Amino acid sequence: MKNFLLQLFFLLFVNNALLCMEKNDQELKIFKNLRCLICQGQSVADSNSDFAQTIKLVVKDKLKDGKSENEIYDFLVSKYGEWIVYKPQMNKTNFILWASPYLILISGLILFFYLMRKRHK
Amino acid sequence: MLSNIGNLLIFFTVVTSLLVIFKSSKLILSSANSISKNIYQLSILQSTFSIMSFVVLVIGFVISDFSLITVFQNSHTTKPLIYKISGTWGNHEGSLLLWINVLTIFSYLFLVFSKKFNNEFRLGTIITQNFLLLGFLAFLLFNSNPFSYIFPVPLEGLGLNPILQDPALAIHPPLLYVGFVGSSIYFSAAISSLFTNFGGKQFALSIKPWVIISWVFQTLGILVGSIWAYYELGWGGFWFWDPVENASLMPWFVMTALMHSLIVLEKRGTLYNWVVIMCLTTFTLTVTGTFLVRSGILNSVHTFANDPSRGLFILMFLSVMILFSIITFLKKFKLQNYLIETQSKETLILLNNWIMIFFLATILIGTVYPIFTEVLINSKISVGPPFYNTILIPVVIPILFLMAVAPRVGWIKAKFSISYYSLLVVLFALLINFLIQKAFKSYSWYSNLIIISSIFLIIYTLIDLFRGNFKKDLNNRLSRIISHLGFGLLIFFIGINHTLTIEKDFNLKVGETKNFLNYQIKFKSLDLEEKKNYKAVVGNFEILNKMKKKSEKLTPEIRIYDRPETITYEASIKSNISHDLYLTMSNIQRTEFYNIKFQEKPFMIWIWVSVILIALGGITKVFRNESNT
Structure with missing residues (x-):
């Protein structure tokens, strides 16, 4: 049974999932991850402004040069500051941001089960 | 002219509010057994005054009376009539007046529909409610008066932001406000219940309809807002994790959690303290959301109405509210004997609650974190969709399974076990997912997991519909089935939509x-x-x-x-x-x-339809409750 399920799992999930990412998808993903700095709360992908058009060209050029997604973010952050990326970078200052939701979730669950245990004894 | 009438009506509202507090306190102190007619009359008078003041403002907009600053700043003679009217609540001052209207109307309705409960508790609720009302009235009068006068009278108005000239935006704020302000009732009720020792099953029953009603309106309000964003903002997206959207979603999570734990309080008489905490949190979050939106402290696509002085006022109000809630709660806190077995529906509901709190915490942290980094270390960061998607989506998967399985588990003491039946449903879900991939295109393993778990919930809930004694106890499950089915469909369609766009x-x-x-x-x-x-x-x-x-x-x-x-x-x-x-x-x-x-x-x-289904579950619950009593 276990074996069968495992096989089924591989059949259903691991087909060509990883090949889905096309170039166009990557471009869009990056555009969506960048804030249009002269707009109010819009991403570069959503905005119609000149700024967004310029950034799109920059990103396209960088991709053509073979730069990776993270390298492009690093470049833009060094130029415009962290404000431009929607996904806050994992660093010392943002550690609390990334970790605290799960810390809350897990500590709550632990406390919950601890109290239950205690009551049972 | 209109300015004077409006101000006078607001003044009357303040006076009736003070009178209600005075009379009610006297009644409580004299420990009378009934609520005198006076209070009912005052309460309806209060609603009438505030509704009239709102009507006056609407008239101001309709006849384009530019002697009112609010009308001057947000209207124009060439605007179509419907947008003149909806312009009344399309700005900060007018929307605050609408907020006050809903507050007074809800207070009155609570008074009328709570007759079978303890009088002292009802009076306490009304008093608290009126204190909240006074707070907002003070805000209106001293900082954001929609009836402020301008002289000389301008000939033409400045017009309403075009993106707000839209039918969806005409109904979005009122829906959302009923949701927001509806939560004030159970805030007040919780405070009152702490003071009057009115707890347990009766307390649960007294606030249940209000929780569901506010939740339904909140759900619909969020839906209309998303539809509007979808076609008006030109993103093609419908949810952007924008601070303003987050402000409306945060109370929704607590309301949802509250709705579920209320069932425990009603059926098992336990979790009282937890329910009170959530009642207090919901309205606090509502005001917090208002603060974040109206103060302009955050950068948002929904840029109307921001002014730092407003922020300061709301912040003060908020601090008083939170401090008062915490002190009251700690002072009146009584350790309850909670009797919950690990393997029971109660445990699963608590688990649901904790996951809701996790969603809430994530959104709250994501929304306010940039403020702290900017103030403390002067670094401006953006927290956008990638953050929320990364953190939240993994936890959506267990909640989908929980939503399917938990309603079947018995109260008090049950036995968890994995049945072959569930495995069968899982296999069926896998099969459907496989067929979808064959028909369209394959997607990442992550999307697979989400779509499979949502199909699991959908099938499980649908089977539930036809299980057991179909007619007899369907009535009890119907609302839950509709809402859970709606949620399953929502995640399913969002998943499909996301991967196949x-x-x-x-x-x-x-x-x-x-x-x-x-x-x-x-x-x-x-x-x-x-x-x-x-x-x-x-x-x-x-x-x-x-x-x-x-x-x-x-x-x-x-x-x-x-x-x-x-x-x-x-x-x-x-x-x-x-x-x-x-x-x-x-x-x-x-x-x-x-x-x-x-x-x-x-x-x-189908994404919109799913959300309507979710709300429909709540609506059927409210009507069923009504017909039962």
């Missing part, structure tokens, strides 16, 4: 054609149109699906409004049952090219 961004000149995948997009011509309050450049596009041999005409617009002078980009959308075609265009300066964004979004309508 076709999106293309390119530049075209008039007369050119773009080919990609199965599509051929032809930019046929440009028209100029002159409308009452704007000019429009309309693009005529023909979109040919080469596979289906079907062509559609779409006409996105660039609108130039004159009052106030604004350019908006209107998307052209063709909806049908299986997918939406979505097209926007914008001019690229100094060239004859236009930037075109094309999207084919599968099952878009």
